[in-house]
Amino acid sequence: MTVPCLAQPAPAGDLENAIDELRARGLRLSASRRLVLEALFTAGRPATAEEIASGMYGRLPRCDLASVYRNLDTLEELGLVRHMHLGHGPGLYAPAARDDEYVACERCGRSEAVSRDVLSDVRAAVRAAVGYEARFNHFPLTGLCPSCKEKLDVRS
């Protein structure tokens, strides 16, 4: 599982805003909860629960994996965080503010983030074909990336 490339670290104020929001809802800011937020808001890319719990490759203190999952759940309920499943492997978590969508290659496993408007014609085609409102921010749009497509010389 490769990681999407478009995302960047959240603006500095976003972490503070998230903390305010948390307090406004009557929730406490514990050490591990702050850690989860810091990890997500400074990562610049979606992260796994395991990465967060193990300290983001030395950048942050480590903390318990179960607490990380519990906090991710809580923060997602508050609308501060969201998660996605890009192929097999563990779920990935990111600040909710980034509403990028994802495209993933089934063959090489790579995935990339694209901003929502890039796929508006796709959404329109889906609406016309099956009446669904397509969303690619939780599960990606899957297929063969241009390079794998070429290698396989695929039927269109």
Add this chain to the structure above:
Amino acid sequence: MTVPCLAQPAPAGDLENAIDELRARGLRLSASRRLVLEALFTAGRPATAEEIASGMYGRLPRCDLASVYRNLDTLEELGLVRHMHLGHGPGLYAPAARDDEYVACERCGRSEAVSRDVLSDVRAAVRAAVGYEARFNHFPLTGLCPSCKEKLDVRS
């Protein structure tokens, strides 16, 4: 996880063809391997490994779950079977001949099979937008189904 609705039991000859193919490749037809094939070719819808191992709700004898997974792998390598992931939950297996694609609703969890040509405009739009060759037979096209979309009165 609801199950797609378009698929029907495979034509009667298909099971025999699969068995012939298996023998032609030098593989043996053991009791549990036959069972896996029978389960898939008569189910009329994608089935989980667990459903197959536990005897398809009484319709067939039960057999070991590990053997089922091993056989599904083998049969998939032979190109006789394929599997898909429609949302969370266990993988689903079906005869490879059915190359339907899938559309799944993120909100209500329901998924449906659609034949490949229904989504050709969608594939074209994806090609134009991101250069990928979209495929929805392993991971589904996800979004909100018409009924959930209406309930949420969603931004398009």
Add this chain to the structure above:
DNA sequence: TTCGATGCAAATAGTTTGCATTCTA
């Protein structure tokens, strides 16, 4: 009679839950 396939048990990955303890508000 061989070696492919099995059944059982144990391991694995990802995630969730129970519970006594800690610490924020």
Add this chain to the structure above:
DNA sequence: TAGAATGCAAACTATTTGCATCGAA
């Protein structure tokens, strides 16, 4: 100081693997 949140251990779901035994060709 109440009760929210923690850390640790155990449970859980989906899947894979090791290994001695069995059975199809």
